Amino acid sequence: MIKFEKVTKHYSKNKALDDVNLEIHHGEFISLVGLSGAGKSTLMKLIIGEEQIDGGKILIDDIDISQVRKSDLPYLRRKIGVIFQDMKLLPRRTAYENVAFAMEVCGHRKDKITDDVPKILELVGLLHKKDNFPHEMSGGEKQRVAIARALAHRPVLLLADEPTGNLDEVNANEVLDLLLKINHLGTTVILATHAADLVNRIKKRVITIENGKITMEQEKGKYKL
Amino acid sequence: MFDSISAFRIIKTGFVNFWRNSWLSAAATMVMTITLVIFSVLFLMFAITNYSISTIKNTVDISVYFKTGLGEDQIMNIKKDFDSNSKIKEISYTSSQQAFDQFKEAHKNDPLITQSLNELTENPLPATFNVKAYQLDDYPGIAQQFQDPKYQDYISKVNFEDNRPVIERLGKILKFIVTFGIGLIIVFSLIAILVIFNTITLTIYNRKEEVEIMRLVGATNWYIRGPFLTESLLYSVFSTIIAGLLFYPVFTKVLPKVALFVNPQVTLFNQNVFNFWYLLFMMLAVSVILAVFSTLLAIRKYLKI
Known part of the structure; x- marks a missing residue:
């Protein structure tokens, strides 16, 4: 599904990614571990085309994304859901509106939106909070709204960049359970994290990045640095 | 889109x-x-x-008044002198008869004028040229040419209202x-x-x-x-x-x-x-x-x- 071939990315003189080769298959759940600044976020930004690679090639379903025209990037992004540590919810919109917003801006019809949004909120277990604003929700709930928003386009791939970074253990586990559930339903998930206990719980493929290089790959691995 | x-x-x-x-x-x-x-x-x-x-x-022009009693061919000869002048856009000729008719037509509702016109034995109105130039600045020169001594036997008056200022x-x-x-x-x-x-x-x-x-x-x-x-x-x-x-x-x-x-x-x-x-x-x-x-x-x- 996603293939990195000798991918290199610099930020001025620092190498954020250095000669990275990686293959991710449909339906996988990947934990991407490493210290802050190791290159996890860069790797994700490259997948959604927010940053351009300096060398090598990234193929998504055999499409070379460096060849994708800038005006076509939005259509690529609709296939990829993204969530972040800081959630990026709109503070003046309710949970429902935040999810609906993602569908609106991509031109979905109103009846489809009113039909889909409650289903997605139910999937993340927040239908009862659909009319709550972000400041009325816990960190875990907010992150679940962000996940719901990322799922609005039924993406084939979900990128989660430190989604539990701001959450306590209970909330973090809730979010992780949700990600596992989404993966179980067929969506490929890439989880970037440095929460060792979460990674150890997942028992799926673990990729370790250090200083822009992949230093370890384990099937059903554990967090090691 | x-x-x-x-x-x-x-x-x-x-x-x-x-x-x-x-x-x-x-x-x-x-x-x-x-x-x-x-x-x-x-x-x-x-x-x-x-x-x-x-x-x-558009209102700027030169009016050239001829002396009365000139033959049409004499006037046309003068016109020929100026026809070749590239600065002149148009010379329209009004014969004294035409001028008389126009005057009569214009004042047909005025019984006093009609009556006095009828008493006239000869046409007092002169033949005229109405001259238009292409360029505004050429008018004084053209007026000057009509005032040349060789035409003084024929032309009684050259009227040029200088609107240039x-x-x-x-x-x-x-x-x-x-x-x-x-x-x-x-x-x-x-x-x-x-x-x-x-x-x-x-x-x-x-x-x-x-x-x-x-x-x-x-x-x-x-x-x-x-x-x-x-x-x-x-x-x-x-x-x-x-x-x-x-x-x-x-x-x-x-x-x-x-x-x-x-x-x-x-x-x-x-x-x-x-x-x-x-x-x-x-x-x-x-x-x-x-x-x-x-x-x-x-x-x-x-x-x-």
């Missing part, structure tokens, strides 16, 4: 932005209105002066309007561009989060830019409406009087530049160009897509 739902949402968001930043929007609309008013005033002044000049230019003065006014006007329009256009640029930049900052999320969830680039363009187009529409309301009375009340003053034969300027809808269209075009230009500038500089 868009389906109707997206177009509707873009326009709606543009309206919401316009409304939420109502003070900023009002300022941007005001500056744009002032620019349009200045533009229109100068445009009308230019058009009126230009029209006056061409009206006066008036025309020159109007020309100077026109030049002033153009130079001063273009300067003023440039200054105010720049102010309008800056104000709209800043307003749109502020809107972009206000909506930074929203834009970032739109991008992440896959909104197309023009879907993100669209509301900002809509917002600035609203400034143009509103400022055109306000400026149009200010100028409508000028067109219905003031311009007919000015037209009458410039050229008593017309009661309205018979050129489309004096049409209200034409001016309104020009104002809309100017404001749309300014708005789109400054918005694209702001988008290019501050909207990261």
Whole structure:
């Protein structure tokens, strides 16, 4: 599904990614571990085309994304859901509106939106909070709204960049359970994290990045640095 | 580029932005209105002066009066001398008989004149040339040529009303309007561009989060830019409406009087530049160009897509 071939990315003189080769298959759940600044976020930004690679090639379903025209990037992004540590919810919109917003801006019809949004909120277990604003929700709930928003386009791939970074253990586990559930339903998930206990719980493929290089790959691995 | 739902949402968001930043929007609309008013005033002044000049230019001619009792062939010989003159646009000849007939026709309702004309035994009216030149500056020279001693046996009088000082003065006014006007329009256009640029930049900052999320969830680039363009187009529409309301009375009340003053034969300027809808269209075009230009500038500089 996603293939990195000798991918290199610099930020001025620092190498954020250095000669990275990686293959991710449909339906996988990947934990991407490493210290802050190791290159996890860069790797994700490259997948959604927010940053351009300096060398090598990234193929998504055999499409070379460096060849994708800038005006076509939005259509690529609709296939990829993204969530972040800081959630990026709109503070003046309710949970429902935040999810609906993602569908609106991509031109979905109103009846489809009113039909889909409650289903997605139910999937993340927040239908009862659909009319709550972000400041009325816990960190875990907010992150679940962000996940719901990322799922609005039924993406084939979900990128989660430190989604539990701001959450306590209970909330973090809730979010992780949700990600596992989404993966179980067929969506490929890439989880970037440095929460060792979460990674150890997942028992799926673990990729370790250090200083822009992949230093370890384990099937059903554990967090090691 | 868009389906109707997206177009509707873009326009709606543009309206919401316009409304939420109502003070900023009002300022941007005001500056744009002032620019349009200045533009229109100068445009009308230019058009009126230009029209006056061409009206006066048309009234300039040389009248050449021949002595009575000349044969037509003698007059035609003189005409031949001038026909080859490339500075002369037209020489129209009125024979003394034609002049007499025209005079009679013009005064047929005046019994006193008709009666005295009937008592005349010979035609007192001279044959005339009416000479028009291509260039205004050529009139004195041409008048001079008719006054040449070799024609003094034939020509009794050369009448040339020199309107050139008036025309020159109007020309100077026109030049002033153009130079001063273009300067003023440039200054105010720049102010309008800056104000709209800043307003749109502020809107972009206000909506930074929203834009970032739109991008992440896959909104197309023009879907993100669209509301900002809509917002600035609203400034143009509103400022055109306000400026149009200010100028409508000028067109219905003031311009007919000015037209009458410039050229008593017309009661309205018979050129489309004096049409209200034409001016309104020009104002809309100017404001749309300014708005789109400054918005694209702001988008290019501050909207990261």
